Amino acid sequence: MSKVLFIIFSLVFFFSSCSVSHRNETIKEAERLLDTAPDSTLYILELVLSDYAHLSDTEKAHFGILYYAAIDKTHRIFPPLDIIDHSINFYRRKNANIPLAKAFFYKSRATQSSYSYQETLELLLNAYKYLNRNCYNLLGKIYYDKAVIASSLKETKESIAYYRRAAHYFKLSGENRSLALALLAMSVVYNQLEKDEDKLKELSLQAL
Numbered sequence: 309m310s311k312v313l314f315i316i317f318s319l320v321f322f323f324s325s326c327s328v329s330h331r332n333e334t335i336k337e338a339e340r341l342l343d344t345a346p347d348s349t350l351y352i353l354e355l356v357l358s359d360y361a362h363l364s365d366t367e368k369a370h371f372g373i374l375y376y377a378a379i380d381k382t383h384r385i386f387p388p389l390d391i392i393d394h395s396i397n398f399y400r401r402k403n404a405n406i407p408l409a410k411a412f413f414y415k416s417r418a419t420q421s422s423y424s425y426q427e428t429l430e431l432l433l434n435a436y437k438y439l440n441r442n443c444y445n446l447l448g449k450i451y452y453d454k455a456v457i458a459s460s461l462k463e464t465k466e467s468i469a470y471y472r473r474a475a476h477y478f479k480l481s482g483e484n485r486s487l488a489l490a491l492l493a494m495s496v497v498y499n500q501l502e503k504d505e506d507k508l509k510e511l512s513l514q515a516l
Contacts, residue, residue, distance in 0.1 A: 452486070452493075458470055471497065
């Protein structure tokens with residue numbers, strides 16, 4: 309009898325290990341495609357979502373950041389915050405500052421889409437607090453979002469300052485498309501403040 313039980317437990321462990329290995333490879337493939345094919349990433353992750361309850365805490369935390377990043381990149385509606393909240397709580401317990409900063413940032417994108425500006429700014433502040441100062445692309449995104457919020461609140465001078473910081477970090481990161489967007493947005497806001505056609509033309513040309 310004990311021999312039969314041993315065989316059964318061995319088979320269960322084997323198939324469980326295969327399932328975990330397959331999930332890990334699937335999530336890795338989704339991450340690999342995030343920058344070049346975010347729609348494909350989102351499709352893959354939504355297949356994994358059906359198995360979310362069976363993921364380990366580590367897998368759930370990693371999944372949450374990838375899932376929200378893919379939703380952000382494809383401009384879809386963000387789901388309830390419990391998935392990204394798990395990522396935040398997990399990485400906070402682990403003192404893993406870079407993924408924690410990313411989790412805060414993507415939660416801020418979700419709250420910004422619902423116009424919860426005060427909460428969004430607090431989340432962006434947390435993202436900034438945990439981020440290394442050489443994470444130029446994410447720093448650029450944080451300042452860009454702060455600029456958008458400041459502009460929405462008619463805080464024109466603050467918006468220009470944030471766009472300028474965003475452009476600085478996008479330039480350091482080599483993110484030319486994001487740099488161009490920041491410069492164009494700054495030129496529009498600057499024109500609202502100064503009505504300076506020469507400055508508007510200068511910023512627009514820099515964006516090209």
